Amino acid sequence: xxxxxxxxxxxxxxxxxxxxxxxxxxxxxxxxxxxxxxxxxxxxxxxxxxxxxxxxxxxxxxxxxxxxxxxxxxxxxxxxxxxxxxxxxxxxxxxxxxxxxxxxxxxxxxxxxxxxxxxxxxxxxxxxxxxxxxxxxxxxxxxxxxxxxxxxxxxxxxxxxxxxxxxxxxxxxxxxxxxxxxxxxxxxxxxxxxxxxxxxxxxxxxxxxxxxxxxxxxxxxxxxxxxxxxxxxxxxxxxxxxxxxxxxxxxxxxxxxxxxxxxxxxxxxxxxxxxxxxxxxxxxxxxxxxxxxxxxxxxxxxxxxxxxxxxxxxxxxxxxxxxxxxxxxxxxxxxxxxxxxxxxxxxxxxxxxxxxxxxxxxxxxxxxxxxxxxxxxxxxxxxxxxxx
Numbered sequence: 001x002x003x004x005x006x007x008x009x010x011x012x013x014x015x016x017x018x019x020x021x022x023x024x025x026x027x028x029x030x031x032x033x034x035x036x037x038x039x040x041x042x043x044x045x046x047x048x049x050x051x052x053x054x055x056x057x058x059x060x061x062x063x064x065x066x067x068x069x070x071x072x073x074x075x076x077x078x079x080x081x082x083x084x085x086x087x088x089x090x091x092x093x094x095x096x097x098x099x100x101x102x103x104x105x106x107x108x109x110x111x112x113x114x115x116x117x118x119x120x121x122x123x124x125x126x127x128x129x130x131x132x133x134x135x136x137x138x139x140x141x142x143x144x145x146x147x148x149x150x151x152x153x154x155x156x157x158x159x160x161x162x163x164x165x166x167x168x169x170x171x172x173x174x175x176x177x178x179x180x181x182x183x184x185x186x187x188x189x190x191x192x193x194x195x196x197x198x199x200x201x202x203x204x205x206x207x208x209x210x211x212x213x214x215x216x217x218x219x220x221x222x223x224x225x226x227x228x229x230x231x232x233x234x235x236x237x238x239x240x241x242x243x244x245x246x247x248x249x250x251x252x253x254x255x256x257x258x259x260x261x262x263x264x265x266x267x268x269x270x271x272x273x274x275x276x277x278x279x280x281x282x283x284x285x286x287x288x289x290x291x292x293x294x295x296x297x298x299x300x301x302x303x304x305x306x307x308x309x310x311x312x313x314x315x316x317x318x319x320x321x322x323x324x325x326x327x328x329x330x331x332x333x334x335x336x337x338x339x340x341x342x343x344x345x346x347x348x349x350x351x352x353x354x355x356x357x358x359x360x361x362x363x364x365x366x367x368x369x370x371x372x373x374x375x376x377x378x379x380x381x382x383x384x385x386x387x388x
Contacts, residue, residue, distance in 0.1 A: 005155070009059045011113035019139030020122065025095040026168070027156050028052055031118050034138045035129035036074040039081070043129045043136060046071025048121055049094050050114065056154060062117050065106035068092055068099035069125075077131040085124060093166040151196050151245045168196060170361050175199040177263045179252060179279050180270030181231050182206070183215035183343065184293050187350030188267045190217045193239040193246070200243065201263065204270075205251030208234040214341045251275055257282045265360075266290035267353055272326045280313075280325065289314040289360060291353045292325050295345060304342070308349045308375040312356055317371050320386050324372055348375065 005024060006012045012029075015022045021032045031048040038044055047070040053060040066087060074082050087104040105124060111117035122138040129136050150156075156168075174197040178185050181204045192200055206212075207228045213220050218238065229237075232248035240246050249259050252275055260266070266283055268290055270276050276292075283290050290313050297306040313321035352373055359366035370384035 005054075005057060005059075008057055009114075011059055011115040014115045015118060018119075019137075019141040020118065021138070021140050021142045021144065022118065023144040024052065024155060025049075025097065028094045029114055029118065030094065030097065031122060031138065033140045033142065034071075034122050034125050035133070035136045036071060036125040037077060037079070037128045037132060038072045039075050039079050041075070041077070041079045041132060043133045044071060046074070046125070047097055048118060048125075049097060049099055050117060052114070052155070054155060059114055062111045062114060065110055065117070066102050066104050067117070067121050068094070069101045069103060070097050070099050071101075073101055074125050075128065077128040082124070082128075085121075095169075151198060151243055153242060153244060156196065167363055170363055171195040171197045173198060174265055174361070175201070175263045177201045177203060177260060177266040179203045179266060179268045179276075181235055182212065182269065183346035184295070184349045184353075185267065185269030186216040186231075186235060187347045188269060188293075188354060189235055189239060191350060191354040192267075193243045197245065199245045199247065199263075200239075201247050201249060201259065202232040202236060203249050203252050203259070204231045206231050211341075215343050215346055217347075252279050254278060260286065260288075263288060265357060267357070268292040269350075272328050274327075276325075277327045280322075280327075284313070284318055287315050291356060292321075293349050293353050294326065295342075295349055297340070297342070297345075304340075305378045306342075306345060306376075308345060308352065310349065310352045310356055310373040312360070312371040314360070314371070317386065321371060345377075 006016055012022070023030055029050045029052045033045050034048055035043055036046055049068040049070070051063060053063045068090065076082060085103040085105045087102040090099055090102050092099045103121065105121065107120070111120070126136065126138050176192055176197050176199065178188050178192065178200065181189055181202050185204070189200065189202065208225070208231045209228060210225050212231065213225060224234070230248070236246050236248040250256065252259070257278060260282055266279070266288060268276060268279060280292070292311045292313065294309040294311070295306060297304055309324065311321055311324040352375065355364060356373065358364045368384055370386065372385035373383070375382050
């Protein structure tokens, strides 16, 4: 993917053609082997890092003139600090690179492209080094190492824009199952597909029909609805445009529970019933943490009221989690089962579930460590329970 960026964009291509040691790490543009002088007038080599703004696979004008630097603070040839570019002392991480400083040198009108930006900073830093060690340059003509394959079809530039690459990498080893991708499950997919998890396995046996279109993210064309595709195929077709690790599977039953083998987390977004019971039992046996979502609605005096539920089950709290799960259907009084359109509640239920998942893996801070969360529309109440 990165090679294509350098071949498609004149500014990136020029950097490599002139011998700069540049590559894309995560969503940042990195230039290694940049010579600079330290306070002892010794020549060392550091790494420049810039955010990378893309429109698909095309570079845009740099969004900021600031760069980050992995190395000691650079000095002039006499050992005095380069105060003219000083910006901030930082501790931002970009993949395996930890930047200690950020620099600011803004030409009038800003930088036109990434060649101008990176070459300018390389020249500023390497100038004093060339005084002390004639011939030293950032143009080392070194071939970048082979790059890791990404789960995304295009580069995710948001995380490394602010040095959050290490946090984002916490998703990389996860293989997530979404069991049921109707209303709430489809919104869970929408959020999980934007993380670099290794796999997303979709389980659902239903067709994607007209009423589903009003509970799911996006807007299908009527031609798509006429085909009545399986939900798993419909959503895989959409989100595989972004994420390469999505697979589609039928609904879980006693004959295919082995399809869960190898997953590290699951979202259960299906109605109560035998399929749900089987999934819960298998996940508990496997020792896999999961989140079960639920929604209860009632129609009173011509207005809807309801409660959203997010129940988290981990190996340490299985018994407590089971108390909040239902395996019996809602019957004729189940307003939600009537296909009433409450996409906002579906989306909120999914958001609460995904936020809790991200807490479990350490992406978000989790002080209360709740395992049960409910949101009540009447009174706008968000309550936690069963914390550690």
